[in-house]
Amino acid sequence: MSGGLILPRRRLIAGAGGLAASLPLLAGCDAINEAPAVRKILSMGEEMHRASQRALMDRDALAREFTRADLSPTFRSNGTKLPAGDAYAAHAARGFADWRVSVSGLVARPLSLSLADIRGMPQRSQITRHDCVEGWSAIGEWTGVQLSRILSAAGLKDAARYIVFRCADRIGDALYYESCDLVDALHPQTILAWALNRAILPIANGAPLRLRIERQLGYKHAKYLTGIEAVASLAAIGAGKGGFWEDRVDYEWYAGI
Amino acid sequence: MNEGQVPVPPPPRPPPRLYRHRLPVRLWHWLNAVTLLILLMSGLMIFNAHPRLYWGDYGANADHAWLAIASTPDTGYLRIGDTRIETTGLLGRWTDGDGVQRTWAFPGWATIPTSYDLASGRRWHLFFAWMLAGALTLFMLWSLFGGHVKRDLHVRRHEWAPRHIWQDIRDHARLRFPVGAAAARYGILQKLSYIGVIFVLLPLMIFTGLAMSPGVNAAWPWLVDVFGGRQSARSVHFIAAWALVAFFLIHVTMVLLTGPVNQFCAMLTGWFRLPPERER
Numbered sequence: 001m002s003g004g005l006i007l008p009r010r011r012l013i014a015g016a017g018g019l020a021a022s023l024p025l026l027a028g029c030d031a032i033n034e035a036p037a038v039r040k041i042l043s044m045g046e047e048m049h050r051a052s053q054r055a056l057m058d059r060d061a062l063a064r065e066f067t068r069a070d071l072s073p074t075f076r077s078n079g080t081k082l083p084a085g086d087a088y089a090a091h092a093a094r095g096f097a098d099w100r101v102s103v104s105g106l107v108a109r110p111l112s113l114s115l116a117d118i119r120g121m122p123q124r125s126q127i128t129r130h131d132c133v134e135g136w137s138a139i140g141e142w143t144g145v146q147l148s149r150i151l152s153a154a155g156l157k158d159a160a161r162y163i164v165f166r167c168a169d170r171i172g173d174a175l176y177y178e179s180c181d182l183v184d185a186l187h188p189q190t191i192l193a194w195a196l197n198r199a200i201l202p203i204a205n206g207a208p209l210r211l212r213i214e215r216q217l218g219y220k221h222a223k224y225l226t227g228i229e230a231v232a233s234l235a236a237i238g239a240g241k242g243g244f245w246e247d248r249v250d251y252e253w254y255a256g257i
Numbered sequence: 258m259n260e261g262q263v264p265v266p267p268p269p270r271p272p273p274r275l276y277r278h279r280l281p282v283r284l285w286h287w288l289n290a291v292t293l294l295i296l297l298m299s300g301l302m303i304f305n306a307h308p309r310l311y312w313g314d315y316g317a318n319a320d321h322a323w324l325a326i327a328s329t330p331d332t333g334y335l336r337i338g339d340t341r342i343e344t345t346g347l348l349g350r351w352t353d354g355d356g357v358q359r360t361w362a363f364p365g366w367a368t369i370p371t372s373y374d375l376a377s378g379r380r381w382h383l384f385f386a387w388m389l390a391g392a393l394t395l396f397m398l399w400s401l402f403g404g405h406v407k408r409d410l411h412v413r414r415h416e417w418a419p420r421h422i423w424q425d426i427r428d429h430a431r432l433r434f435p436v437g438a439a440a441a442r443y444g445i446l447q448k449l450s451y452i453g454v455i456f457v458l459l460p461l462m463i464f465t466g467l468a469m470s471p472g473v474n475a476a477w478p479w480l481v482d483v484f485g486g487r488q489s490a491r492s493v494h495f496i497a498a499w500a501l502v503a504f505f506l507i508h509v510t511m512v513l514l515t516g517p518v519n520q521f522c523a524m525l526t527g528w529f530r531l532p533p534e535r536e537r
Contacts, residue, residue, distance in 0.1 A: 029369055029370060029371060030370045030371050030372065033369070033370040033374075033377050033381070039380070041384070042380040042381060042384045043380065044384065045380065045383040045384035045385075045386070045387055046380070046383065048387055049383065049470075049472075053470075053472045053473070053476070056476075057472070057473070057475075057476030057477070058476055061475040061476040062475060063471065063474065063475045064474060064475070064478050064481075066314070070314060070315075072315045072317065072319075072320065073319065073320070074317075074319040076317040076318055076319065129314060129315060129471075129474075129487060131469070131471050131487065132307070132317075133306070133375065133379070134306035134307040134375065135303065135304070135306055135307035135309075135491060136307050136309070136316060136317035136318065137314065137315040137316055137317065137487050137488055138315050138317045139314060139315045214471070214475070215471050215472050215474075215475045216471055216472070217471060245376075249374070249375075249376045250376040250377070250380070251375075251376045251379075252376075252379065252380075252383075255471075256470060256471060256472025256473075257383060257470040257471075257472055257473070
C-alpha cells in the first residue's frame with residue numbers, strides 16, 4: 001500500500017473498459033481510503049461511538065435474552081471452523097479432557113483452569129443474538145461461567161485495564177486473539193461458554209471454550225480459548241490494535257456498533 | 258406608408274431575482290449531497306459482506322432470505338422472494354477494471370472502497386453517519402425554530418385539497434412548472450417530498466442504523482423492537498436507502514427540467530431568478 005494519491009496508470013487505463021471505474025475520481029477513492037491521515041480521521045468515528053455509548057447508555061445494560069422459541073434453526077459458524085495442528089486434534093480426540101485455560105498478567109493469583117474446574121463453578125445460561133460484522137445474525141443458547149467470577153478468583157490488580165483472550169486457532173501465521181475493556185469483561189453476560197443450545201459446544205463454534213461478549217460484534221467472541229491475560233495496555237500485544245482482525249484488516253476494536 | 262412608426266416592443270425585462278435559499282439550507286444541502294453519496298457507496302460495500310436480507314430477529318445463510326444477490330458459475334442474479342432476475346454484468350457477477358470476473362453483489366464502481374474491504378467500508382460509513390446525524394439534527398432545529406418549516410415547508414390548508422394535489426400531479430406529468438411569483442414557493446408535491454426526506458426518511462436511516470448496533474440494542478431494546486428485530490431493521494435500512502436514491506433521481510430530474518443553471522446557482526448563492534410568465 002503506497003498511500004500516495006498518484007493513480008496507478010495501469011488501473012486508469014484498464015478501468016476505461018468499465019463503466020465508471022475509468023473515472024479518476026473513483027479510482028482515486030482507493031488511494032484516499034489508504035492515506036494514513038484519512039484513516040486516522042475516519043477512525044474518530046469509532047472512538048465517538050465508544051465514548052457516546054459509554055456516556056449515554058447504561059454500562060451494565062443487558063443484551064436482550066430470547067426464549068427457546070426464538071432460537072435459530074442452525075447456528076452458523078464463521079472464521080476458523082477447525083483449528084489446524086496435531087495438538088488441537090489430540091485434545092479433540094480426548095474430548096478436551098486436558099484442555100487448560102491460563103489466567104495470567106496483572107492478577108494476584110495466576111490460575112490454570114481445566115474444563116472440570118470451569119464446569120464446577122456457578123453457571124449462567126443465556127439465549128442471545130450473535131451479530132456478525134458481515135451482517136448476519138443467529139440466536140443461540142450459551143452456557144458457561146461468568147468471566148467476572150474467574151477474574152475475581154484470580155484477583156485483578158489495580159493497574160489492569162484490559163483483558164486479552166488468547167486462542168488456539170492460527171490464521172495465517174498469527175494466533176487469534178481478542179481483548180476488551182473492564183466494563184465489558186466484568187459485565188454479567190460476559191461468559192466463557194462450553195455449551196451451545198444445551199449440547200457440548202461444537203468445534204466449529206469454538207470448542208471447548210469460547211468467549212461470549214454479548215454487546216459487541218461476532219469477531220470479539222474469541223473461540224478455542226487458551227488464556228486470559230489482564231494487562232495495562234494493548235500496545236505491546238500483536239500489532240497493538242487489540243485483536244487479530246483489528247491488527248490484520250483494521251476492524252474496529254470497539255465493536256459495539 | 259407609416260414605416261418607422263411601428264412601435265418597437267420593449268426589451269424583455271430580466272425576471273426578478275429572489276433570495277430563495279438561506280445559508281443553512283445551502284450548506285446542509287451540499288454537505289448532504291456528499292455525505293449521502295459516501296454513505297450509499299460504503300453501505301453497498303457493507304452489504305457485499307452478506308448480500309442477503311431477512312425479516313425478524315435473526316437471519317444467516319441457512320435461513321430464508323427475502324432478498325439475495327448471488328451468482329451461479331456463469332451468471333449473476335437478484336432474487337426477491339421467488340422472483341429471480343438475471344443481472345450478469347451488473348449485480349452478482351461482473352468484470353472489474355482489470356478485466357477480472359468478480360462475484361460480489363455490487364460492482365466496485367458503486368462501492369467505497371472499490372475492492373472488498375469491509376473494515377474500510379464500515380469506517381467510512383460510521384464516520385459519515387455522524388456527519389449525517391449531526392447535520393440533520395442542527396438543520397431540524399434551525400428549520401423548526403428558525404422559521405424554515407413555517408415559511409417554506411408548512412402545507413397550507415388549501416394545499417391539502419385533493420383537487421389541488423391532483424392539479425400539481427397533472428402539472429408535473431405535463432411538465433408545466435410554475436412561473437412568475439408562483440415559482441418562488443414550493444409546490445405541494447415538493448413540500449411533501451422534502452418533509453418526507455427530512456423528517457421521515459433520513460431519521461429512519463439513522464434509527465435503523467442504530468438498531469443494528471449490538472451496544473445500542475442492549476441499552477435501548479425498544480429501538481430494535483420498533484422495527485421488528487435486528488434483521489428487519491437491516492432490511493428497512495436497505496429499502497429506505499433506495500428510497501433516498503429514488504428521491505435523488507427525481508430531484509435531479511426536476512432540476513434539469515426547471516432550469517438547471519438557475520436552480521444550481523440558486524443553491525450555491527441563494528439567489529433564484531423567477532421564470533418569466535408564459536406568453537398566452
